[in-house]
Amino acid sequence: MSSERGLITVISGPSGTGKGTLISGLMGIDSDMHYSVSATTREIRRGETEGVSYYFKTRREFEKLIKNGEVLEWDEFCGNLYGTLKSELQSRVDNGSDVILDITVKGALAIKEAFPDDSITVFLLPPSIKDLEDRIRGRKRETEEQLRDRLAEAEKEIAWVKKFDYVLISDSITEAPKRLKGIIDAERQRVRRNPDILKRMGLEVPDNAPKDA
Numbered sequence: 001m002s003s004e005r006g007l008i009t010v011i012s013g014p015s016g017t018g019k020g021t022l023i024s025g026l027m028g029i030d031s032d033m034h035y036s037v038s039a040t041t042r043e044i045r046r047g048e049t050e051g052v053s054y055y056f057k058t059r060r061e062f063e064k065l066i067k068n069g070e071v072l073e074w075d076e077f078c079g080n081l082y083g084t085l086k087s088e089l090q091s092r093v094d095n096g097s098d099v100i101l102d103i104t105v106k107g108a109l110a111i112k113e114a115f116p117d118d119s120i121t122v123f124l125l126p127p128s129i130k131d132l133e134d135r136i137r138g139r140k141r142e143t144e145e146q147l148r149d150r151l152a153e154a155e156k157e158i159a160w161v162k163k164f165d166y167v168l169i170s171d172s173i174t175e176a177p178k179r180l181k182g183i184i185d186a187e188r189q190r191v192r193r194n195p196d197i198l199k200r201m202g203l204e205v206p207d208n209a210p211k212d213a
């Protein structure tokens with residue numbers, strides 16, 4: 001088994017910025033990437049599939065997952081619970097697979113804290129707030145009240161961008177995934193993430209290489 005660990009790429013940013021589109025675009029050009037399917041208490045939407053979009057849970061089921069230690073981080077968003085499952089992340093990273101997550105800012109910072117050496121955080125910003133409002137309105141998924149709720153949440157979230165490693169603008173559905181892939185490829189080539197290459201050449205592994213390297 002390789003001693004190299006998988007990379008966790010956490011994508012955050014206001015709802016409606018196009019995180020899902022960015023991730024689909026990336027997965028189309030990066031076949032080594034796995035998507036972490038979250039658990040949620042939100043109702044299933046048309047076009048969504050259980051186990052692919054989310055694991056849809058009742059609040060009681062979700063609370064049980066937390067109690068059993070199966071949730072790595074969770075957050076409440078617009079009245080629903082969302083959480084990253086240990087089963088989606090831990091063993092993949094331990095086995096050297098790369099995983100991408102679409103989660104709230106609070107969730108992103110929690111993953112960064114739990115996996116400081118294995119994760120990068122990327123904040124996706126809309127080209128402008130007006131653009132974000134137009135996109136959310138255009139989806140016609142929310143009522144006017146839900147829309148106002150999401151926009152208020154968006155403005156709060158944007159203030160956290162300074163805590164992230166990278167920032168991307170969702171200005172193009174073809175270019176943004178390529179820029180994200182550039183970030184991920186560079187991270188994969190970090191000296192400390194490649195202890196196997198160094199060992200093969202009889203070179204010293206840096207102190208900041210992942211613990212089990």
Ligand code: 5GP
Pocket residue numbers: 012013014015019038039042073074075077082083084085102103104106107108
């Ligand atoms: P939506 O209802 O639009 O699918 O998602 C609402 C928000 O929940 C999005 O900002 C999404 O990134 C976030 N989210 C989805 N899964 C998780 C998760 O596992 N943990 C956290 N903290 N947020 C999540």
